């Protein structure tokens with residue numbers, strides 16, 4: 127979240143001259159007050175708490191064109207009430223009450239003021255709030271926003287269909303007719319045949335989509351993490367540049383608690399709640415459709431960025447008629463697509479006929495969602511917004527149907543989970559059908575949107591614009607990474623690197639690296655050694671560099687008592703990636719030799735002194751030897767203490783980084799001379815926010831999906 131200085135400046139510039147066009151979207155924020163995303167009842171808005179006296183004065187000039195002023199208010203907490211009033215006051219002093227609402231806690235209230243009566247005149251907006259039975263800080267105004275129609279600037283519609291595998295769409299070569307709407311969309315635009323999501327479950331994948339950062343950079347990788355407030359999101363950038371921003375999301379893992387609401391004037395997650403599920407018979411397509419269409423009818427004439435998230439393709443697979451029998455009308459078995467995760471019968475060995483039926487139900491959900499997209503696009507055409515809106519359709523990950531012995535998603539980085547659709551129709555440009563076969567990333571979507579809108583891409587974004595590829599310009603291949611951690615409660619972390627048809631997947635738990643040639647082994651069933659693969663060694667190195675900031679750290683500490691002369695020599699099989707000293711002083715001597723594979727340390731240990739080194743090993747599998755001499759003789763193993771206090775069995779110590787004996791942090795006794803050796807894994811510390819309190823309903827939902835334990 128950044129300050130709104132830019133927008134206020136835009137407002138000032140917009141008013142400075144008569145010939146200057148008034149921007150279509152202007153937010154009115156009192157001086158010195160910061161807005162922040164605030165959630166009430168699963169709806170987040172950019173809001174501020176008024177100063178203690180409860181009165182805010184905002185002076186501005188009413189635009190000449192028929193603008194409207196949007197106002198919203200809400201009360202946090204569980205009890206009490208507050209009255210919110212707003213007046214428009216002319217320079218002549220007459221006041222008009224334009225907003226009057228008594229609010230109960232936990233819900234937003236909104237109203238729209240027609241500004242045509244004050245057209246061209248300077249006015250003052252007076253906001254007043256008075257609360258009963260609650261602290262003054264519980265009352266919030268959503269940032270008042272003036273909106274006018276503007277046809278010149280293109281808008282953006284970004285759609286994510288949760289859990290949608292690319293290979294189950296007609297335009298990606300699927301045999302079933304699951305996607306007539308998307309096929310037709312692809313025929314008018316650009317289809318990226320090999321788009322890769324940056325993770326394989328909803329939350330980290332969306333955090334990457336919204337920030338154009340890899341998971342290791344944004345740090346949102348479990349149900350207990352949230353995007354940090356200082357992250358700069360696509361919605362924030364577009365909002366700063368005069369776009370009205372809205373999101374309608376339907377996943378419990380996308381509720382505002384997870385920090386993804388930053389920069390959205392409206393972030394509506396009500397469709398993810400149980401009430402919505404009950405109203406719509408456990409289907410969310412009608413709910414998100416209704417919200418989106420209402421919003422577009424009201425605000426579609428201003429430059430907008432709207433994000434729509436459809437959830438029904440996500441398990442359970444229970445599409446309504448006729449989609450429940452559309453692709454498998456003959457089935458007479460017992461599977462109905464419900465309790466997909468909990469049903470233990472769905473595992474390797476499941477009769478092929480039943481598996482076929484589950485896939486047919488999944489395909490039915492896709493067809494059902496495709497029909498809703500058809501209705502949405504028809505509405506956009508009816509509103510006359512079609513030609514001026516960039517339309518992007520993608521997914522956050524796929525789903526597995528026992529291809530690698532499991533089901534669902536969020537447990538591997540195989541292609542069925544990270545190969546997602548990406549279809550792009552540029553505003554005012556019927557360029558299709560065009561296909562880009564170069565592999566691209568979900569983190570490239572944000573920079574591409576900015577590039578198409580003529581906005582600069584912040585250097586902090588890790589993705590890059592695809593506009594050149596869409597215009598058939600040659601470009602070098604991109605290295606692509608995907609990551610997955612905190613897998614369903616385990617300590618496993620997977621990371622994958624792709625280049626062309628080559629892919630490697632690394633397990634952090636075992637250090638194992640598996641390589642796949644996607645050309646000859648599209649199903650990733652025959653792992654190779656990286657050296658057997660085109661670019662395999664380069665991919666391994668690239669992955670090591672990518673993960674460099676979470677590499678394994680080998681800690682070595684020496685505790686001396688006066689007069690003891692230590693000499694340590696550590697030799698590693700691979701070059702050490704980094705060497706840091708610990709408390710070394712000029713009298714301590716150390717040297718790095720053998721092209722960074724060997725380090726010698728001769729500490730000058732005074733009593734109670736702890737000297738040492740921190741060495742980063744390139745991978746868990748790197749082996750090393752540590753030889754220690756004490757007063758010229760090899761040290762006794764009893765004086766070499768490993769992680770959690772275990773003593774070495776022999777010296778010199780010969781280990782691999784992943785050695786279990788090294789894990790943990792021994793307690794160092796400063797009065798007993800000896801050498802302490804242990805490993806730690808330090809990731810680049812991204813301060814990740816923690817989600818605001820999860821209510822019982824959300825906690826249940828996340829637990830049921832397997833994201834909380």
Ligand SMILES: [Zn+2]
Nearest residue numbers: 288289328522
């Ligand atoms: Zn998802």
